[in-house]
Amino acid sequence: MHSTPVLAPDTTIAIVGAGRLGGVLARALRAAGFGVLGPLRRDDRMPDADLALLCVPDSAIAAVAFAARPHARLVAHVSGATPLADVDFSIHPLQTFTGTETPEVFRGIGVAVDARTPEALAVAEQLATALGATPFRVDDAHRAAYHAAASFASNFVLTVLDAAERLAAPSGLDRAHLAPLVQQTVDNWVASGAASALTGPIARGDEATVARQRAASADVADLFDALATATRAVADRKPRS
Ligand SMILES: NC(=O)c1ccc[n+]([C@@H]2O[C@H](COP(=O)([O-])OP(=O)(O)OC[C@H]3O[C@@H](n4cnc5c(N)ncnc54)[C@H](OP(=O)(O)O)[C@@H]3O)[C@@H](O)[C@H]2O)c1
CATH class of the missing domain: 3.40.50.720 (NAD(P)-binding Rossmann-like Domain)
Incomplete structure (x- = not known):
């Protein structure tokens, strides 16, 4: 110093x-x-x-x-x-x-x-x-990876939330309905990391439900597939209870 x-x-x-x-x-x-x-x-x-x-x-x-x-x-x-x-x-x-x-x-x-x-x-x-x-x-030497991390933590989160907002709109939901889910998820990630915080059908190994979600996500199919693949990798790191 x-x-x-x-x-x-x-x-x-x-x-x-x-x-x-x-x-x-x-x-x-x-x-x-x-x-x-x-x-x-x-x-x-x-x-x-x-x-x-x-x-x-x-x-x-x-x-x-x-x-x-x-x-x-x-x-x-x-x-x-x-x-x-x-x-x-x-x-x-x-x-x-x-x-x-x-x-x-x-x-x-x-x-x-x-x-x-x-x-x-x-x-x-x-x-x-x-x-x-x-x-x-x-x-x-670490700058590009550091900045990519910042984009994942901010820019790409918005891309995912935008997809959620669009998929929820036909049910009459808006950002205010989704916000508590997003905030609790972030709180859980801060507390214990992604693998421990992960819930939902991929974490439960419920591929039938994932397939129904996929069929309903035609507008964002590529994003769904990329995220589902990445999320399975997170689930594989989930501590076994
Ligand atoms: N925004 C963020 O969240 C954020 C966070 C951390 C770091 N940064 C960094 O902050 C820097 C700027 O980002 P920003 O988001 O503030 O961008 P921005 O909103 O696009 O602002 C850039 C500004 O620079 C001006 N500019 C361009 N060329 C110039 C020149 N030759 N002389 C004087 N002004 C000039 C632009 O003017 P014109 O409109 O006339 O082109 C514009 O007002 C980047 O290095 C970015 O990585 C941004």
């Missing part, structure tokens, strides 16, 4: 990119007491700052980092998937942001950090801590 504080109350931070994360991060760092410039839009002039945090699409990071370099002591990105090649450090909040969140959204979450130098790593860790989050290290 680094005992010398690298961030100071008068540290200035330019937030480049005014999209979903840029706006929330600017509000949160301002609330944490930093001098925040931005979030800057595409045609804004790049101001001088101690740090430049690039909240732009991954494909734009190299070009925007090059433009920011003369204006900032340290340049960082907030991407989970992009290596450190063009920046001094990265700070990736393991959370989903739609752009409307308050600064409290960072409290208690994990933030993946990595850096080229000990000083830059200390800055990344201190930024995460200042947001109320907990930093953890993910290096370039």
